[in-house]
Amino acid sequence: MSDPEYSELVIEHFERPRRVGTLAPAADVVIGRAGRRDQGAEFALAARIVDDRIADTRFEAYGCPHCVAAGSWLAEALVGADRDRLQRWSWRELADALEVPTAKRGRLLILEDAVRALAEDWRRRF
Amino acid sequence: MSSPCIYLDYAATTPIDPRVAERMIDCLRPTGAHGNPSSLSHDFGRKARALCEQARTQVAAAIGARPDSIVWTSGATESDNLAIFGVAQFQADRGRHIVSSKVEHKAVLDALKQLERMGFAVTYLKPATNGIIDAEQVAEALRPDTQLVSLMHVNNETGVITDVGAIGRLCRERGIAFHVDAAQSIGKLPIDVESMNIDLLSLTAHKAYGPKGVGALYVRKKPPLGLRPMLYGGGQEGGLRSGTLPTHQVVGMGEAFAIATAEREADVARLASLRQRLWQGIHALGAVELNGDPERRVANILNVSFRGVEGESLQFALRDLAVSAGSACSSGSDEGSYVLRALGRDDQLAQSSLRFSLGRFSTDADIDAAIAAVAREVRRLREISKFERL
Numbered sequence: 455m456s457d458p459e460y461s462e463l464v465i466e467h468f469e470r471p472r473r474v475g476t477l478a479p480a481a482d483v484v485i486g487r488a489g490r491r492d493q494g495a496e497f498a499l500a501a502r503i504v505d506d507r508i509a510d511t512r513f514e515a516y517g518c519p520h521c522v523a524a525g526s527w528l529a530e531a532l533v534g535a536d537r538d539r540l541q542r543w544s545w546r547e548l549a550d551a552l553e554v555p556t557a558k559r560g561r562l563l564i565l566e567d568a569v570r571a572l573a574e575d576w577r578r579r580f
Numbered sequence: 581m582s583s584p585c586i587y588l589d590y591a592a593t594t595p596i597d598p599r600v601a602e603r604m605i606d607c608l609r610p611t612g613a614h615g616n617p618s619s620l621s622h623d624f625g626r627k628a629r630a631l632c633e634q635a636r637t638q639v640a641a642a643i644g645a646r647p648d649s650i651v652w653t654s655g656a657t658e659s660d661n662l663a664i665f666g667v668a669q670f671q672a673d674r675g676r677h678i679v680s681s682k683v684e685h686k687a688v689l690d691a692l693k694q695l696e697r698m699g700f701a702v703t704y705l706k707p708a709t710n711g712i713i714d715a716e717q718v719a720e721a722l723r724p725d726t727q728l729v730s731l732m733h734v735n736n737e738t739g740v741i742t743d744v745g746a747i748g749r750l751c752r753e754r755g756i757a758f759h760v761d762a763a764q765s766i767g768k769l770p771i772d773v774e775s776m777n778i779d780l781l782s783l784t785a786h787k788a789y790g791p792k793g794v795g796a797l798y799v800r801k802k803p804p805l806g807l808r809p810m811l812y813g814g815g816q817e818g819g820l821r822s823g824t825l826p827t828h829q830v831v832g833m834g835e836a837f838a839i840a841t842a843e844r845e846a847d848v849a850r851l852a853s854l855r856q857r858l859w860q861g862i863h864a865l866g867a868v869e870l871n872g873d874p875e876r877r878v879a880n881i882l883n884v885s886f887r888g889v890e891g892e893s894l895q896f897a898l899r900d901l902a903v904s905a906g907s908a909c910s911s912g913s914d915e916g917s918y919v920l921r922a923l924g925r926d927d928q929l930a931q932s933s934l935r936f937s938l939g940r941f942s943t944d945a946d947i948d949a950a951i952a953a954v955a956r957e958v959r960r961l962r963e964i965s966k967f968e969r970l
């Protein structure tokens with residue numbers, strides 16, 4: 455079934471999300487969370503930091519198919535990133551890659567908040 | 581997802597029963613009934629008229645009414661509008677207060693909102709958490725200037741049943757017109773407009789295995805209830821609804837209602853068993869809530885909310901399952917169902933609801949496939965949104 459509301463990439467990540475879950479608490483693991491269920495979207499990101507770069511990630515997401523796909527896409531995209539890239543990361547990168555419609559872009563800002571929280575945890579812990 | 585789509589959206593609309601389609605096609609053939617049912621000066625017209633009148637008798641019989649109390653319309657939306665605007669405006673001198681509820685179909689709610697803009701006052705009753713509006717609530721809401729009570733027989737989202745007999749009695753005692761939207765009732769519940777003291781009853785064909793685009797409004801004849809028409813023209817339907825009757829549509833509705841009435845008890849028993857099978861399968865998932873009273877409900881509707889699952893994702897994940905999220909008429913909206921909110925459901929539960937509605941052609945295999953798909957996707961989405969570190 456083709457659905458104009460969701461791009462092929464959104465459908466692909468929604469149906470086969472990568473890196474679902476979390477990482478066990480450890481000295482080299484940082485986390486970032488944002489959103490609330492009653493706002494329609496909630497994200498949690500976990501990253502393992504090795505040699506000042508993200509070596510492993512996991513995500514959890516509550517929200518529409520765009521949110522789930524965004525979490526999955528981002529969890530893959532962040533592997534290899536340094537803290538500077540995390541701090542500069544913008545929701546627009548995701549919106550363009552996943553062709554997220556304007557009405558749904560507000561939810562990506564919540565994911566951006568989770569990325570900022572991840573960067574902040576990284577800064578605090580390392 | 582390559583599995584064939586399973587249709588469990590009978591409360592939105594039903595497929596046409598092949599027996600109904602046959603009758604309609606007969607009308608459409610060159611040898612059928614193309615005459616204008618109002619042209620009684622020749623055989624073509626008289627034949628079409630006879631078919632329309634036979635259908636009128638079939639529809640009347642389904643609700644215990646006299647045939648001459650049936651007015652053909654284009655569907656329940658038109659019937660609701662004709663009933664509400666028709667009575668409200670005709671009886672405006674008598675009073676300008678109307679009692680209805682927050683869980684009515686939009687065809688009623690939006691008509692009432694328009695009347696409010698025209699200076700009428702409307703009391704919208706809030707149902708109990710089981711979705712039911714009871715007669716005591718209606719009695720308390722009545723005022724000296726109340727001229728109309730409009731309530732649905734069966735809620736289209738939850739399937740709960742209003743005790744229209746009790747409400748009809750108290751309206752009749754006070755001389756207040758009582759309108760019932762019975763779009764979801766035919767073939768599921770017995771209706772007798774006489775013993776239930778119903779003055780106006782909205783009906784539609786396409787929720788009872790008949791065609792879309794045709795409906796009817798029952799209008800009490802004894803004593804006659806005054807109604808102002810909405811369409812003016814050739815004066816058909818006793819002047820209440822001008823326009824040439826669509827013979828094949830009307831014949832389809834008559835046949836559909838005759839079948840629905842004759843087969844109601846067998847259909848209901850089978851559907852109740854299928855719905856129970858579906859509920860047991862879904863309930864086993866855990867953290868699911870049945871919306872609406874567990875007992876006072878029609879056999880074919882099951883409305884369930886899933887804790888911890890976002891509604892749009894659930895609906896998209898289950899797109900090979902033809903079900904409704906909230907009501908079909910408002911499922912384009914991002915918000916939770918206004919009906920479930922009125923029942924006191926929180927945003928998450930109102931938004932993560934699915935309405936499964938079963939029908940004449942539903943099978944055990946459909947139900948089992950639906951259970952398997954729902955279980956798979958609910959578990960998958962819950963896994964993604966577990967937030968284990970909480």
